[in-house]
Ligand SMILES: Nc1ncnc2c1ncn2[C@@H]1O[C@H](COP(=O)(O)OP(=O)(O)O)[C@@H](O)[C@H]1O
């Protein structure tokens with residue numbers, strides 16, 4: 001496992017191309033060389049999350065979004081066996097140190113107004129808990145100013161790059177602490 005932080009912006013358009021990129025405050029790059037390393041990073045993030053956190057997970061099928069979420073939930077005190085991919089049910093709710101709303105938009109093809117309202121309802125619940133959204137690229141425009149984006153890239157069979165990007169000010173401390181380790 002290797003992790004590092006860079007002061008210069010290492011991102012190309014795939015991370016920063018959307019209109020809210022100017023709201024990026026802090027970021028942290030992590031190179032994972034095993035499923036366990038991805039789980040462990042998720043756990044470290046989960047241990048530090050505060051109520052009102054929204055996490056947007058972005059990346060192709062099999063990049064590790066659900067595995068990262070399992071680590072995150074364990075870090076929040078949710079037993080790992082409760083955390084399953086909500087691909088067919090759309091949303092799972094767990095109760096750890098905080099309530100966790102685990103949303104998976106894989107099967108979402110069209111977005112209509114009703115869906116928007118449903119998602120916004122959940123995003124409003126983030127006040128008291130944590131919301132994790134897999135396939136969040138499908139709803140970027142609905143996300144609030146403050147959220148943590150986790151952008152995954154598959155580098156090889158076991159290697160992944162995770163870019164944790166803090167939008168708004170809320171995640172600055174967390175990202176700094178990850179970088180200081
Ligand atoms: N470094 C790694 N980090 C995360 N997953 C990895 C890694 N190397 C291999 N894998 C495998 O990739 C798959 C990731 O699955 P999953 O977390 O369900 O992905 P997603 O939710 O993004 O579709 C698992 O089978 C896992 O064992």
Ligand SMILES: [Mg+2]
Nearest residue numbers: 065066085134
């Ligand atoms: Mg998944």
